[in-house]
Amino acid sequence: MMEEEELEFVEELEAVLQLTPEVQLAIEQVFPSQDPLDRADFNAVEYINTLFPTEQSLANIDEVVNKIRLKIRRLDDNIRTVVRGQTNVGQDGRQALEEAQKAIQQLFGKIKDIKDKAEKSEQMVKEITRDIKQLDHAKRHLTTSITTLNHLHMLAGGVDSLEAMTRRRQYGEVANLLQGVMNVLEHFHKYMGIPQIRQLSERVKAAQTELGQQILADFEEAFPSQGTKRPGGPSNVLRDACLVANILDPRIKQEIIKKFIKQHLSEYLVLFQENQDVAWLDKIDRRYAWIKRQLVDYEEKYGRMFPREWYMTERIAVEFCHVTRTELAKIMRTRAKEIEVKLLLFAIQRTTNFEGFLAKRFSGCTLTDGTLKKLESPPPSTNPFLEDDSAPEMEELAVEKGDLDQPKKPKVPDNPFHGIVSKCFEPHLYVYIESQDKNLGELIDRFVADFKAQGPPKPNTDEGGAVLPSCADLFVYYKKCMVQCSQLSTGEPMIALTTIFQKYLREYAWKILSGNLPKTTTSSGGLTISSLLKEKEGSEVAKFTLEELCLICSILSTAEYCLATTQQLEEKLKEKVDVSLIERINLTGEMDTFSTVISSSIQLLVQDLDAACDPALTAMSKMQWQNVEHVGDQSPYVTSVILHIKQNVPIIRDNLASTRKYFTQFCIKFANSFIPKFITHLFKCKPISMVGAEQLLLDTHSLKMVLLDLPSIGSQVVRKAPASYTKIVVKGMTRAEMILKVVMAPHEPLVVFVDNYIKLLTDCNTETFQKILDMKGLKRGEQSSMLELFRQRLPTPPAGAEGSSSLSLMAPTPEQESSRIRKLEKLIKKRL
Numbered sequence: 093m094m095e096e097e098e099l100e101f102v103e104e105l106e107a108v109l110q111l112t113p114e115v116q117l118a119i120e121q122v123f124p125s126q127d128p129l130d131r132a133d134f135n136a137v138e139y140i141n142t143l144f145p146t147e148q149s150l151a152n153i154d155e156v157v158n159k160i161r162l163k164i165r166r167l168d169d170n171i172r173t174v175v176r177g178q179t180n181v182g183q184d185g186r187q188a189l190e191e192a193q194k195a196i197q198q199l200f201g202k203i204k205d206i207k208d209k210a211e212k213s214e215q216m217v218k219e220i221t222r223d224i225k226q227l228d229h230a231k232r233h234l235t236t237s238i239t240t241l242n243h244l245h246m247l248a249g250g251v252d253s254l255e256a257m258t259r260r261r262q263y264g265e266v267a268n269l270l271q272g273v274m275n276v277l278e279h280f281h282k283y284m285g286i287p288q289i290r291q292l293s294e295r296v297k298a299a300q301t302e303l304g305q306q307i308l309a310d311f312e313e314a315f316p317s318q319g320t321k322r323p324g325g326p327s328n329v330l331r332d333a334c335l336v337a338n339i340l341d342p343r344i345k346q347e348i349i350k351k352f353i354k355q356h357l358s359e360y361l362v363l364f365q366e367n368q369d370v371a372w373l374d375k376i377d378r379r380y381a382w383i384k385r386q387l388v389d390y391e392e393k394y395g396r397m398f399p400r401e402w403y404m405t406e407r408i409a410v411e412f413c414h415v416t417r418t419e420l421a422k423i424m425r426t427r428a429k430e431i432e433v434k435l436l437l438f439a440i441q442r443t444t445n446f447e448g449f450l451a452k453r454f455s456g457c458t459l460t461d462g463t464l465k466k467l468e469s470p471p472p473s474t475n476p477f478l479e480d481d482s483a484p485e486m487e488e489l490a491v492e493k494g495d496l497d498q499p500k501k502p503k504v505p506d507n508p509f510h511g512i513v514s515k516c517f518e519p520h521l522y523v524y525i526e527s528q529d530k531n532l533g534e535l536i537d538r539f540v541a542d543f544k545a546q547g548p549p550k551p552n553t554d555e556g557g558a559v560l561p562s563c564a565d566l567f568v569y570y571k572k573c574m575v576q577c578s579q580l581s582t583g584e585p586m587i588a589l590t591t592i593f594q595k596y597l598r599e600y601a602w603k604i605l606s607g608n609l610p611k612t613t614t615s616s617g618g619l620t621i622s623s624l625l626k627e628k629e630g631s632e633v634a635k636f637t638l639e640e641l642c643l644i645c646s647i648l649s650t651a652e653y654c655l656a657t658t659q660q661l662e663e664k665l666k667e668k669v670d671v672s673l674i675e676r677i678n679l680t681g682e683m684d685t686f687s688t689v690i691s692s693s694i695q696l697l698v699q700d701l702d703a704a705c706d707p708a709l710t711a712m713s714k715m716q717w718q719n720v721e722h723v724g725d726q727s728p729y730v731t732s733v734i735l736h737i738k739q740n741v742p743i744i745r746d747n748l749a750s751t752r753k754y755f756t757q758f759c760i761k762f763a764n765s766f767i768p769k770f771i772t773h774l775f776k777c778k779p780i781s782m783v784g785a786e787q788l789l790l791d792t793h794s795l796k797m798v799l800l801d802l803p804s805i806g807s808q809v810v811r812k813a814p815a816s817y818t819k820i821v822v823k824g825m826t827r828a829e830m831i832l833k834v835v836m837a838p839h840e841p842l843v844v845f846v847d848n849y850i851k852l853l854t855d856c857n858t859e860t861f862q863k864i865l866d867m868k869g870l871k872r873g874e875q876s877s878m879l880e881l882f883r884q885r886l887p888t889p890p891a892g893a894e895g896s897s898s899l900s901l902m903a904p905t906p907e908q909e910s911s912r913i914r915k916l917e918k919l920i921k922k923r924l
Contacts, residue, residue, distance in 0.1 A: 456508030645747030717784030779869025
């Protein structure tokens with residue numbers, strides 16, 4: 093029972109001594125210790141095992157027990173001392189608290205005494221400064237009163253003087269006095285409730301109204317709208333009246349300007365009435381000459397009468413432009429049928445020259461002032477004169493390739509007067525567009541006639557393949573039209589002109605380029621009846637002559653030049669046209685047309701060389717390869733193929749020297765056409781002996797070397813063939829070599845032969861395997877067992893690839909397609 097009670101006591105004690113992690117961490121920080129007994133996770137068993145790790149260590153157990161007992165006694169002493177020291181702590185704390193409360197009461201009393209003394213001091217200071225503040229207010233009020241009385245005196249005297257001077261028309265003195273009176277009156281806005289002040293303000297307004305009416309009457313008298321002529325020169329009274337008008341309501345100034353300009357241009361409206369001969373476009377120079385004389389006359393007579401900041405000379409010129417635009421628009425609507433292209437261009441040229449003269453003479457600041465609205469200025473770089481100083485220079489710039497991509501000149505500031513008069517011609521620019529349509533149609537017809545008359549280019553490798561001269565002429569004319577039209581308008585007429593450009597770019601591609609490509613005797617689907625007849629009679633397939641090859645290369649080079657220049661033309665048109673219309677400029681269709689001409693030209697060259705090699709390949713397939721007894725030099729059919737290649741390729745390469753990338757395309761397309769055809773004819777060579785297969789392998793290697801050297805064959809400068817082309821040749825001809833190596837391999841044992849075929853050709857097509865067995869000359873019985881073994885030895889396709897493999901087997905290969913074509917040819921021959 094005693095032991096149980098002791099165990100329960102120990103458990104309760106341990107439960108009480110369980111501290112939270114935060115408290116334990118705080119104790120460790122305040123009393124750091126390395127003693128295992130001080131750890132929170134102390135384990136007595138582990139501690140004892142540490143002290144007595146072995147049985148031998150139990151020999152000194154008494155010594156360890158004595159040390160622990162000594163440590164316990166020391167801890168008991170320390171605890172006893174601490175407990176006794178805390179006996180009087182509560183009494184000392186209460187005593188310290190009472191002393192602190194007494195000190196706080198004493199401090200509060202002192203603060204209250206200080207506050208009372210401060211309030212007494214503040215009251216004393218207020219009594220001392222009360223009289224000083226009263227004096228300050230009195231001084232400020234007195235100063236304001238004196239200033240206001242002075243202003244009132246000035247205002248009253250000024251109003252009286254202003255009324256007197258107005259009656260005497262002393263505008264010079266009125267100009268200075270009126271400004272001062274208005275400035276003084278501003279100080280009395282807050283006193284308008286006083287009757288006397290309000291009366292003075294009304295008198296000032298009445299004086300201003302009277303001045304305005306009086307000045308307008310004086311100008312009406314000096315410059316009557318009808319009747320007498322203008323006086324010989326300005327008067328000082330009117331000059332001073334303009335100074336007064338500057339101070340009055342701005343409407344007075346606008347009325348003076350409007351009436352003066354109207355009276356100044358009244359003679360113009362009479363001289364150039366719609367029914368007068370000088371009013372028509374052919375005499376438009378007289379309009380601009382008249383206004384120039386009037387501006388000179390104004391400067392001499394009235395230049396000093398109006399203030400400089402009124403810009404009267406510019407205002408007269410701007411109003412003249414508005415009147416002229418209206419009058420020209422009216423007369424052109426009436427006589428629209430009489431407008432011809434030359435007459436229209438003459439009038440526009442003279443008008444734009446006049447607008448340029450205005451830009452040099454005036455700043456254009458009045459175009460946004462009052463009722464004179466500034467016309468919408470054109471976007472940057474639409475003025476053709478910023479890029480083309482004269483027509484001859486403009487034509488010379490377009491002669492060489494890339495003429496539309498010349499470096500730009502430094503940008504000249506925009507002409508603020510652009511279109512202020514010439515805008516009226518825009519509705520009639522359809523005459524110009526129709527004329528250009530007609531001219532371009534005649535130009536294309538002339539190109540066609542010249543080509544027929546001169547014939548194809550001469551076979552000269554130094555000059556062959558050059559761009560046709562008509563192409564440069566066409567784009568020179570395009571450049572001229574584009575610059576000329578952008579001078580006339582940058583809006584819808586430019587879009588109409590672009591449509592015309594598109595039309596004749598397509599016609600040039602069709603009539604000059606595609607229309608003059610030589611016609612082949614073979615079509616893309618196979619041979620025609622005539623070619624089959626020729627073949628049956630033993631004649632060779634017709635080839636292009638040297639002149640025809642040069643013509644094809646020349647057309648290809650011309651199409652390439654047109655493609656690049658059309659792209660530059662599109663960029664320039666977008667620079668010239670208004671920003672809102674840029675999206676409507678699109679020559680992609682025309683560029684695609686030239687790309688089609690390029691592709692057609694390359695295809696013709698490939699077909700010609702391909703057709704030239706056909707007889708040699710046919711001869712290869714008809715040879716008795718099972719009778720070949722020894723391997724010699726390359727076969728005659730290889731020599732024939734190499735001969736055709738050496739005849740055609742250097743001519744094509746030299747004529748396409750300026751368009752190297754298209755020559756590379758020609759080589760790639762020829763390789764893609766010739767190699768599958770060669771493999772197709774290779775399958776027709778059956779049966780083949782071992783020696784025959786070796787001879788064919790030698791021939792195949794010879795052709796492979798020739799094809800790899802095709803881009804630089806017959807050239808003194810040897811260049812490395814493009815990697816893309818080399819890859820095609822190596823892949824195709826290696827397949828042909830692998831086919832022959834399989835044919836050369838013994839067919840027994842069957843498993844080794846089949847595995848060797850799968851390894852070399854990686855071809856899972858049963859038809860190809862069947863063709864190789866035919867080439868080996870095996871009998872049908874042997875072939876059936878080998879075909880069955882081949883199907884068994886085929887590698888299993890990966891999951892998910894069954895559909896694709898079946899589709900690939902279903903789709904005809906190039907060899908199958910070519911075989912079908914040959915069968916059709918044979919059927920036609922038999923029927924013939």
